[in-house]
Every structure is written in structure tokens, then in C-alpha cells.
Amino acid sequence: MKISFLIHTVYGIGGTIRTTLNLAEELVNRHEVEIVSVFRHRDIPLFTIDPRISVVPLVDTRPNSPTNEKEHPFQLQPAAFFPQSEARYKEYSRLTDDRVRAHYAASDADIVVGTRPGLVAYVAQFAPDGAVRIGQEHMTHNHHKSALRAEMYEHLAAIDAFVTVSEGDAAVWREKMPLPSTRVLSIPNSVPEPQIAPSDGTGKVVVAAGRLASEKQYNVLINAFAKVTEVRPDWVLRIYGGGDRRPGLRDQILKMGLYNKVHLMGPHSPIEPEWAKGAIAVSTSRHESFGMTLVEAMRCGLPMISTDCDYGPREIIKDGVDGLLVPVGDVKAVVDALLKLIDDEDLRRRLGTAARESARRFDPAQVVKEYENLFEELVAATSQRSPVPDFAPVGDCVVRSDGELAITLVGPRPAADDAGLQLLCVRTEGSTEVRTFPFGQDGVATIPAGEQLGEGLWELFAESAATGGRARLGSRNVDQRGAMHAADRLVPGGPVRNLVPYVDKARGTLVLRSWVRPVxxxxxxxxxxxxxxxxxxxxxxxxxxxxxxxxxxxxxxxxxxxxxxxxxxxxxxxxxxxxxxxxxxxxxxxxxxxxxxxxxxxxxxxxxxxxxxxxxxxxxxxxxxxxxxxxxxxxxxxxxxxxxxxxxxxxxxxxxxxxxxxxxxxxxxxxxx
Structure with missing residues (x-):
């Protein structure tokens, strides 16, 4: 099989890059593998890449490159196919739209994998006909804003599988965003066996690693270590990583007089030699979708102390067996756990040995077996899938005087029998709610006046039950006059409701705004x-x-x-x-x-x-x-x-x-x- 990974950039350093390379390096032993890097911002990747893996950069942003495309006319135009609520939306453009589409239009890939929300949207729209389309979730459902989840709904519904890195997060996605035609499952990230000897546990060093960002809560760790040094002054803390919180953490260390005890070591790659210098590893994160650093430390033979945050740590660490779990944000609990391991060398060694053994389940060979099984199942299912024709539905919407909404399709319809065509109303807030209304033979779908649509924004789609084709409903005309009489329709003693259709000007699509208040x-x-x-x-x-x-x-x-x-x-x-x-x-x-x-x-x-x-x-x-x-x-x-x-x-x-x-x-x- 030919497997294509679509990634923001493979030339930097970060968890998504590292885990993509781990997976690709194992897959290339049996398959053809390419990594499509939307951006190339430096000459040579920071991670070493197996030469058997094809790396395909699409947009050159290297500052000193003669082919630098930051000022390309299309790079200065906004993206039309990348979700507007995605954190990196401003970096994407008409140029990235065109380059990704052109690459996959000429591709013979059997599997295409998107590695962040916007790239999953690209995969859903641009993957070759007949290819298996997979989205990876390296964050969590709760991490994303509701606006992004709303934009992603149609794309997640169009792919074959959506893979999270923890079962806890997969369960949340299945509960809060049901996707009947998309398989939602978890496969953990992989971490290869270190190429160095494991820690011998003798160094009086506590190690932490990861981006210096607010969610990592290094301020909690520093506060805890200040109390540890009061009773165990011969121990030091090393924090590896770069990020925007470095100045604040440096100031905290100076103000607390810990400059001889706590050191910000900066980013290191490879990180394994640094883990091996330590005797204990710590993570005080507020949330972790997986926890690559936890597995890295455990593979190097370190007992891990981690906050019991959603979702990864509790699926990686067995409390008291190969590490210790503590409540999120609890400084005293971190202090107690550190002193427990510092003062009990036998326990430290026993947990470290168990950590190294239990972390073997995250070896790339083990993880790749799960992916290969998924690939084989999806390839077999895809071979039976009928091609979905292009479908760009457009409708007129009228609010009638009694509050009923009538949506009439105008222009071409899919070849499928109209009886199988339905209107989908989708609201994505904390959970995704889907309501369906059939289009009749006359192309009209009706939302009754008394229909209870919860408060919020409802995106509208037309879906063909025969082909599975689904697309946002474009708008031609919206007649809102009936909404002006909402006060006249209120039922005495009942809740206060109003439903107003309007056009999303950025996309030209039809949206409903619903208000529902008890009082x-x-x-x-x-x-x-x-x-x-x-x-x-x-x-x-x-x-x-x-x-x-x-x-x-x-x-x-x-x-x-x-x-x-x-x-x-x-x-x-x-x-x-x-x-x-x-x-x-x-x-x-x-x-x-x-x-x-x-x-x-x-x-x-x-x-x-x-x-x-x-x-x-x-x-x-x-x-x-x-x-x-x-x-x-x-x-x-x-x-x-x-x-x-x-x-x-x-x-x-x-x-x-x-x-x-x-x-x-x-x-x-x-x-x-």
C-alpha cells in the first residue's frame, strides 16, 4: 500500500511531527510511505528522517530561499477550504488550497492521513477517489472551540476513520459528536526503544519536558520543588523545552531564589539522553491528549509522577505500579510524591523497572499493527463504496407567518431518488445534535413551527441517503418576514422561542439562529x-x-x-x-x-x-x-x-x-x- 501523511510541517520539532515519523518509519518497512509537508520553513528537518520515506514540501517559506513564496499572490489570499476557526487558519491560503488539491489530484495513494483538524478537512475534500481517508486527533474534543467542531462536522462525517490517541477522548467524540458513517477509535502514539542505556536511578535529578505553555503548569511543579529543596537540598530540577512561558518561569525561579536548583534547559533533540540523566520524571499538565513525554521517560527507565488529567496519563500509568498519579494543580500532592520516591530508592528502582517494561506496549511495531489492521479493514470497505458525485445544493428559505420554515432546493439535485434526500440541521456546542427533515418530491423540506431546536447556531446540510453525499446548503434567497411576528406566536406560560434563518456571508451558506429561554x-x-x-x-x-x-x-x-x-x-x-x-x-x-x-x-x-x-x-x-x-x-x-x-x-x-x-x-x- 501507499500511505500518505499530510502534516503542517515536518521540518520543525513537536509531538505531532515526532509521532508521525515514528509511525512512518515503522510502516516504510512494508509499505510505500510519503510525508506531505504543507510548509517548508528550513532547509533540513530537525528530526532525522529515514531516507526511504518520501518528503514532499508544497509551499516554500524559507526566509533566504530564492523560491520563498510568502509573497506569492495566492499566498496573500485567504483559504477557501481550510476551516476558519482552526488555530492556524491565517497561515493557510488559496495557495495551500491549490497545492494540496493538485498534489492529491495526481496521487495514487491508497491511504491519506490528516494530522490536524484543518488538514483532516483537506483530506476529506482532496484525497484521491477510492483512497481511504483518515483523520488523526492529537488534541481532544474538549480542547477545540465549538465553532471549529461545527466547521469540522461535515469533514469528519466524510472520512472513513477518525483516530484519537486515548480511548477516553474517543469515547467523548462518540458521545458528543455521533458520526454514523465514520469509525471513531483510539490508537496510541508510538515511542521507539531508546538507543541508549536506561537510567541507573543514581542521579539526584528530577526531569520534566514539554512545551513551556500554560497547560503544562510548570509553575505548579516549581512551587512544589521549592518545598522539596527545603528538606532535600541536594536534588535539582531540569525542565526541557521551549515556549512563550519561558520568561515568566524564569522570573518565578529568580523570585523564589531557586536559580541554583531549577534550570530551564531549552529544547533538546534527541531527548532520551536527558531523560537517562534523571532519577524521577514529572508532568504537572492540566490536560494531556496522550503524553508522549510520559512514555519517553518510562522507556528510559524512569518512574513517572503525573497529574491524573484527561486523558492520556491514566491510560499510560498504573498508579503505584509503574508511576504515581496525583490530582491536577495540587502542589502538596506533587511534593509528597516527589519525596516518596526521593526517600525510597528501592521503590524508585522498582517503579522505574516496571515503567520500562509496561511502556513496551507503545513500541512502533505494536502500534503499527493496530494501524495496519485498520488500513486493511478500511481498504476492503472502500472497495465496496460507490463514488459520491459532486453535490452543491442551493436553497431558498421562507419563514412563514406561523413560524414554520420552508427550505426549497433550487438548481440541480443529485441523481439519487428525491425520496432519499433530506435536510440535516446540525448544532455543535458541547455535544453535536442532529435533526433531519425529508425533502419532498417538490424539493421542499419543512421545519414545523413547534419544532424544538435548542438555542444556538444550526448549520444546514443536504444529504443523499442513496449515495451518502452530504454538503452544506448554499443560500439564494432568505425571506425572514415571518420572524418579525415571533412575539405574537408566544404560548402563554410557555418558553420564549424564535428561529431566524440567515446567510453566512463568508461561505454563502444557510444557517439558523435559534433562541430558547424559559423566562x-x-x-x-x-x-x-x-x-x-x-x-x-x-x-x-x-x-x-x-x-x-x-x-x-x-x-x-x-x-x-x-x-x-x-x-x-x-x-x-x-x-x-x-x-x-x-x-x-x-x-x-x-x-x-x-x-x-x-x-x-x-x-x-x-x-x-x-x-x-x-x-x-x-x-x-x-x-x-x-x-x-x-x-x-x-x-x-x-x-x-x-x-x-x-x-x-x-x-x-x-x-x-x-x-x-x-x-x-x-x-x-x-x-x-
Missing amino acids: HAEAGHVRLVGKKIALSGSLLGPATVVGDPVLVLRRRGKGHELTFTGQWDGENGFHFAVPCAAPAAQQITAHDVWDVFVRYASNAQPVKVGRMLDDVVMKKDIYNYPLTILPKRRKGSLVRALAKNVLRRPKQRVRVRFLYTASNDLALNVVDL
């Missing part, structure tokens, strides 16, 4: 009256009113609240007058944000004030309210102000106004001018 405070008019802001609105839903309404301003971040008593107006109306000076006097940052709530009874939780009962999807761009300018409250005495020549400066001012957030909830801003 809701619908904002009405906002008026500036002198130095006060008058706010009116209506309380909707099954709420039992007790006493006067209370407006609650809750500052983000610090949790401070301001309250203002208002009046009820008629059956469910309310109005308040908010003095602008009150939140201005409490200003603590250059841009304070106060969320706005109404409390309708002393024993009731306050409900957010917002607008959702009209046809406007994004209120913040439409509703602009007047603002108040106030002098900024000065801090400190006049004497200190004179000493700092503050009185010579122009008078500082602040702006106070109401506005809408991205969720269409009302907020109040206090901003320096």
Missing part, C-alpha cells in the same frame, strides 16, 4: 434622559412576579453587582432609570463590561435582558444607542496628583452606553476615552 426579559426602548439611561421592556414566560422589578448590573470578571429598583408597566412591562455615574464610579479597567439582568422576585434568579423576538440576527451591528460622557473618577489625593503633574494633563473622561453582545444580550460598557 426572558425582552428589551424594548433605550433612551438617554439627561445623565440617566431609561430602559423599558417586557418579562415573558412562566414567571411569578413578586414586588417591584430590580435591574441587576453584573460586572464581568470581578463579580461586582449594582442594583436599581424599577416599576412594572401593565401586565408584564418594566422600566428602569439607570444613573450613568453609578457604573462609572465603579470603573476598575479601561473597558468595563456589565451584563444586564432583571430580577422579578426576591427568590428568583435574575434573567438576562436581550432582544430575540425579531428578524435581526446580530443586534450589536444594528441597534446603536446614545452614550454619556463623564469625567473619569480620580484615585488618590490631590497632593499625589499635583506631585505627578496630573493637573497639567487634559481631563480624562469615560463613555457610558448600552449595547448588544454577540449573543444579543444587553450589556453596559464603561470605556476610557
Whole structure:
């Protein structure tokens, strides 16, 4: 078989690069293997690559290269096929779209593997017809933002298998994003046997390694080691790796007086000789999708102390057998575990020996067997797969006066019988929810007025049950007039709902915005009256009113609240007058944000004030309210102000106004001018 790995770059250093090379180097013993590196930013890869592996760079970004393409006209245009919510989206472009598509259009690969979310999307769209398409997840489901999961849904549904590095994460994906046509499973990363002798456990060195990033929580490890050195001053801590937290960690080490005990060693490759110098290895991560460094240390004969974080460590370490697991963020637990191993040499050696033995299950030969079995099963299944025709559905959407939505397909339809064509509504928040509605013979799918679609964004797809073809639903016309009557359709005592279709301008696709609130405070008019802001609105839903309404301003971040008593107006109306000076006097940052709530009874939780009962999807761009300018409250005495020549400066001012957030909830801003 010919196996092609698509990777961001193979020329750097990192866990994804290392594990891809480990896998490729074992596979090349029996298969043809290529690594397609989207970018080439240096002449020679930092890792040594087996010469039998073909390396295919697509875009040259080497600074001093005569073929540097950073200023290529297409490199300056945004990517159309790479997910916009992907962390590396800005690095991708029309040029990367074209190069990846062109490479695989001429490829005879049997297996194509994408190694990060955006590249899995490329594999789903550009892999050769008939090739097995596999996505790898080197992070976790919970690591990704909901916006990226929403973009990735269609691509994950189009590939043959999605492979995570821990069973815990695979279970989360299966639960929270069901993918009926995609096999979701876990195969661990592989770590080869070190080419050096294992640690003899005699060096009084504790070793940690990995990116100097916030999720690794090296500050916790340094705090713990400070307490260890108080009783065992002859031990030192070495931390290997590079990253943006290096300056902060260096400052922490200096402030704590640990500069003779804790050393930031920088990146090292290969890392095995450094592990072997130690007697104990430690990881204090907040989360680990797998934990390459854990296995590396264990293969070098070190007992491992690790936080019991999601998901990898608890699948790698058997607590008390080949290492120790401690709670995340617990400094005392790390101290106790370190002292336990420091003070008991026999235990240290016993756990180290067991660690070396148990880590053999991550040998590339063992891991590759799992991949080869998967490849063979998928190749057999793919040979039976009918080719999926190109399908670019476009629809018109109408909100009828009763709230029913009608989506009508326009233009060509897939060759399959229309009876097998259905509308998919997909919401990807914490979990992925899918609702289906059939297209009739007339090409119309109807979402009933009473359909309960949870609050959030729903992406729309057309799917052919006959071929499995699925594509986002493009939009031609959207008639939102029926959404303007949402208030008239409310059921007394029932929840407050509205469903508004709109066009995602970036993609030209149809999207639904759903609002669902058990009790809701619908904002009405906002008026500036002198130095006060008058706010009116209506309380909707099954709420039992007790006493006067209370407006609650809750500052983000610090949790401070301001309250203002208002009046009820008629059956469910309310109005308040908010003095602008009150939140201005409490200003603590250059841009304070106060969320706005109404409390309708002393024993009731306050409900957010917002607008959702009209046809406007994004209120913040439409509703602009007047603002108040106030002098900024000065801090400190006049004497200190004179000493700092503050009185010579122009008078500082602040702006106070109401506005809408991205969720269409009302907020109040206090901003320096």
C-alpha cells in the first residue's frame, strides 16, 4: 500500500511531527510511505528522517530561499477550504488550497492521513477517489472551540476513520459528536526503544519536558520543588523545552531564589539522553491528549509522577505500579510524591523497572499493527463504496407567518431518488445534535413551527441517503418576514422561542439562529434622559412576579453587582432609570463590561435582558444607542496628583452606553476615552 501523511510541517520539532515519523518509519518497512509537508520553513528537518520515506514540501517559506513564496499572490489570499476557526487558519491560503488539491489530484495513494483538524478537512475534500481517508486527533474534543467542531462536522462525517490517541477522548467524540458513517477509535502514539542505556536511578535529578505553555503548569511543579529543596537540598530540577512561558518561569525561579536548583534547559533533540540523566520524571499538565513525554521517560527507565488529567496519563500509568498519579494543580500532592520516591530508592528502582517494561506496549511495531489492521479493514470497505458525485445544493428559505420554515432546493439535485434526500440541521456546542427533515418530491423540506431546536447556531446540510453525499446548503434567497411576528406566536406560560434563518456571508451558506429561554426579559426602548439611561421592556414566560422589578448590573470578571429598583408597566412591562455615574464610579479597567439582568422576585434568579423576538440576527451591528460622557473618577489625593503633574494633563473622561453582545444580550460598557 501507499500511505500518505499530510502534516503542517515536518521540518520543525513537536509531538505531532515526532509521532508521525515514528509511525512512518515503522510502516516504510512494508509499505510505500510519503510525508506531505504543507510548509517548508528550513532547509533540513530537525528530526532525522529515514531516507526511504518520501518528503514532499508544497509551499516554500524559507526566509533566504530564492523560491520563498510568502509573497506569492495566492499566498496573500485567504483559504477557501481550510476551516476558519482552526488555530492556524491565517497561515493557510488559496495557495495551500491549490497545492494540496493538485498534489492529491495526481496521487495514487491508497491511504491519506490528516494530522490536524484543518488538514483532516483537506483530506476529506482532496484525497484521491477510492483512497481511504483518515483523520488523526492529537488534541481532544474538549480542547477545540465549538465553532471549529461545527466547521469540522461535515469533514469528519466524510472520512472513513477518525483516530484519537486515548480511548477516553474517543469515547467523548462518540458521545458528543455521533458520526454514523465514520469509525471513531483510539490508537496510541508510538515511542521507539531508546538507543541508549536506561537510567541507573543514581542521579539526584528530577526531569520534566514539554512545551513551556500554560497547560503544562510548570509553575505548579516549581512551587512544589521549592518545598522539596527545603528538606532535600541536594536534588535539582531540569525542565526541557521551549515556549512563550519561558520568561515568566524564569522570573518565578529568580523570585523564589531557586536559580541554583531549577534550570530551564531549552529544547533538546534527541531527548532520551536527558531523560537517562534523571532519577524521577514529572508532568504537572492540566490536560494531556496522550503524553508522549510520559512514555519517553518510562522507556528510559524512569518512574513517572503525573497529574491524573484527561486523558492520556491514566491510560499510560498504573498508579503505584509503574508511576504515581496525583490530582491536577495540587502542589502538596506533587511534593509528597516527589519525596516518596526521593526517600525510597528501592521503590524508585522498582517503579522505574516496571515503567520500562509496561511502556513496551507503545513500541512502533505494536502500534503499527493496530494501524495496519485498520488500513486493511478500511481498504476492503472502500472497495465496496460507490463514488459520491459532486453535490452543491442551493436553497431558498421562507419563514412563514406561523413560524414554520420552508427550505426549497433550487438548481440541480443529485441523481439519487428525491425520496432519499433530506435536510440535516446540525448544532455543535458541547455535544453535536442532529435533526433531519425529508425533502419532498417538490424539493421542499419543512421545519414545523413547534419544532424544538435548542438555542444556538444550526448549520444546514443536504444529504443523499442513496449515495451518502452530504454538503452544506448554499443560500439564494432568505425571506425572514415571518420572524418579525415571533412575539405574537408566544404560548402563554410557555418558553420564549424564535428561529431566524440567515446567510453566512463568508461561505454563502444557510444557517439558523435559534433562541430558547424559559423566562426572558425582552428589551424594548433605550433612551438617554439627561445623565440617566431609561430602559423599558417586557418579562415573558412562566414567571411569578413578586414586588417591584430590580435591574441587576453584573460586572464581568470581578463579580461586582449594582442594583436599581424599577416599576412594572401593565401586565408584564418594566422600566428602569439607570444613573450613568453609578457604573462609572465603579470603573476598575479601561473597558468595563456589565451584563444586564432583571430580577422579578426576591427568590428568583435574575434573567438576562436581550432582544430575540425579531428578524435581526446580530443586534450589536444594528441597534446603536446614545452614550454619556463623564469625567473619569480620580484615585488618590490631590497632593499625589499635583506631585505627578496630573493637573497639567487634559481631563480624562469615560463613555457610558448600552449595547448588544454577540449573543444579543444587553450589556453596559464603561470605556476610557
